[in-house]
Amino acid sequence: MKKPLIITLIVIAVLVATHFGTVLWLRDPDVNLRLDFDRIRGEPLRFGKGFLWGTATAAHQVEGNCTNNNWFQFESAVDENSKPRILNNQKAGIACDHWNRYKEDIQLMKALSLNSYRFSVEWSKIEPKPGQFDEAALDHYEQVVDELLANGIEPVVTLHHFTDPIWFTEQGAFLQDDSPDIFVRFVERVVQRLGPKVKLWCTINEPSIYAILGYFTAEFPPAEKDAQKAAIVFKNMLRAHTASYAAIKKIQPEAQVGLVVYMSSFDPPNQWYLLDVLVARLLNKNLVESHFQYLAEGRFDFSIPGLAKESYNSGVKDAFDFVGLNYYTHFWRRLNPFSQEQFVEMTRVPPEQLTDMGYSIYPEGLYRALKLITSHTSKPIYITESGIADDSDTKRAKYIEDHLLVVNKGIAEGMNIKGYFYWSLMDNFEWAHGFEKRFGLYHTDYSTQQRTLRQGSRKYLEIIQKSKE
Numbered sequence: 001m002k003k004p005l006i007i008t009l010i011v012i013a014v015l016v017a018t019h020f021g022t023v024l025w026l027r028d029p030d031v032n033l034r035l036d037f038d039r040i041r042g043e044p045l046r047f048g049k050g051f052l053w054g055t056a057t058a059a060h061q062v063e064g065n066c067t068n069n070n071w072f073q074f075e076s077a078v079d080e081n082s083k084p085r086i087l088n089n090q091k092a093g094i095a096c097d098h099w100n101r102y103k104e105d106i107q108l109m110k111a112l113s114l115n116s117y118r119f120s121v122e123w124s125k126i127e128p129k130p131g132q133f134d135e136a137a138l139d140h141y142e143q144v145v146d147e148l149l150a151n152g153i154e155p156v157v158t159l160h161h162f163t164d165p166i167w168f169t170e171q172g173a174f175l176q177d178d179s180p181d182i183f184v185r186f187v188e189r190v191v192q193r194l195g196p197k198v199k200l201w202c203t204i205n206e207p208s209i210y211a212i213l214g215y216f217t218a219e220f221p222p223a224e225k226d227a228q229k230a231a232i233v234f235k236n237m238l239r240a241h242t243a244s245y246a247a248i249k250k251i252q253p254e255a256q257v258g259l260v261v262y263m264s265s266f267d268p269p270n271q272w273y274l275l276d277v278l279v280a281r282l283l284n285k286n287l288v289e290s291h292f293q294y295l296a297e298g299r300f301d302f303s304i305p306g307l308a309k310e311s312y313n314s315g316v317k318d319a320f321d322f323v324g325l326n327y328y329t330h331f332w333r334r335l336n337p338f339s340q341e342q343f344v345e346m347t348r349v350p351p352e353q354l355t356d357m358g359y360s361i362y363p364e365g366l367y368r369a370l371k372l373i374t375s376h377t378s379k380p381i382y383i384t385e386s387g388i389a390d391d392s393d394t395k396r397a398k399y400i401e402d403h404l405l406v407v408n409k410g411i412a413e414g415m416n417i418k419g420y421f422y423w424s425l426m427d428n429f430e431w432a433h434g435f436e437k438r439f440g441l442y443h444t445d446y447s448t449q450q451r452t453l454r455q456g457s458r459k460y461l462e463i464i465q466k467s468k469e
């Protein structure tokens with residue numbers, strides 16, 4: 001063989017080896033994980049006595065009359081093409097009238113043998129003007145908590161679930177450097193009032209989603225498209241978590257306080273193509289793992305080359321007692337310089353089944369998320385949201401069963417999983433999707449406010465009952 005040919009072959013071999021070596025090094029080894037549900041269905045249930053069997057809602061989506069927050073404004077706004085922000089121009093309005101019907105709704109939980117309820121308190125109702133607190137609104141939430149306790153249901157309170165008072169939005173919301181202090185003033189009032197009765201507090205729901213959808217993809221208010229702003233907002237929400245953690249513990253030292261993290265792995269459509277693998281790695285690092293680095297070490301490093309860079313060190317380690325995990329699906333993402341979505345394109349790899357949201361049904365992803373959290377911390381994990389939009393109710397039962405089998409498998413392997421909250425108790429206002437997407441254990445008829453148990457939801461009750469045998 002001629003020398004130049006040999007050299008060319010060696011160079012090619014080195015490049016190929018480097019490519020695949022890097023791919024193997026960066027790739028999540030569980031990306032192809034498939035569980036045999038028929039087999040694990042036979043395993044004994046290990047949820048244990050103290051396991052929280054719950055359901056979750058958020059104030060704006062169910063209460064009704066949230067007329068003093070950023071979403072209320074957003075629902076009347078239009079985009080740059082004069083199109084309404086919400087599908088079919090819908091508005092949350094009276095939503096499920098849960099504010100007035102909470103007692104009946106608590107009976108709906110009881111009918112399913114649930115022993116916990118995760119709900120959020122609406123900041124704009126409690127603090128309608130900066131520093132002015134509405135005692136009647138606090139009374140209301142205290143009554144909800146009392147009613148839950150009287151029915152043997154553990155209240156789990158989320159302090160921030162996507163909505164901000166209009167005055168806070170006008171100030172610049174979480175772009176402001178002092179936003180954590182402003183938020184903490186509200187947190188203290190709530191904890192002083194509900195403190196001893198509520199033991200489990202979720203500070204902030206899904207900071208990455210609030211930041212990215214609000215400031216980068218423009219699906220949420222304030223509908224901006226500025227990655228750097230998204231990174232700043234994300235950082236300030238994490239700072240607000242740490243500040244809230246300290247404030248809550250000061251008032252109620254025995255409280256259990258956690259952050260709720262949206263986890264969906266970003267997977268490469270072509271698992272042997274370095275660029276796809278790099279994109280997935282970048283997204284997972286910045287949008288998922290960043291939470292755990294911050295919680296454990298107080299360090300926030302957000303970096304998407306050419307788009308955003310933000311670093312911060314709170315100097316506070318371990319400011320959390322549990323991790324709240326919201327899990328729905330995983331996303332396939334590939335690099336495409338011409339994509340509308342700023343270089344990264346969402347794509348789909350068949351043959352996964354889809355929910356009405358267009359999400360892949362992928363219970364293995366819940367296992368991967370639990371595994372990832374467990375690799376960062378041994379503190380308790382609550383699955384604070386997991387559920388399916390399924391109007392036809394043909395997939396719900398299997399969805400619930402498979403996801404609970406995954407939780408059971410995790411517990412059997414020693415993961416510290418303490419509760420599961422199905423999203424949601426009843427169909428409700430699904431943000432930019434309006435009322436079209438139906439996640440409820442109960443079907444909601446919005447014209448009569450009648451709730452009807454879905455057939456598929458009986459699976460949840462069945463597993464809860466079985467776990468007690």
Ligand code: FCB
Pocket residue numbers: 058061205206209262326385423430431439
């Ligand atoms: C989560 C949100 C929750 C609900 C579900 C479907 O990301 O926290 O409010 O909209 O998605």
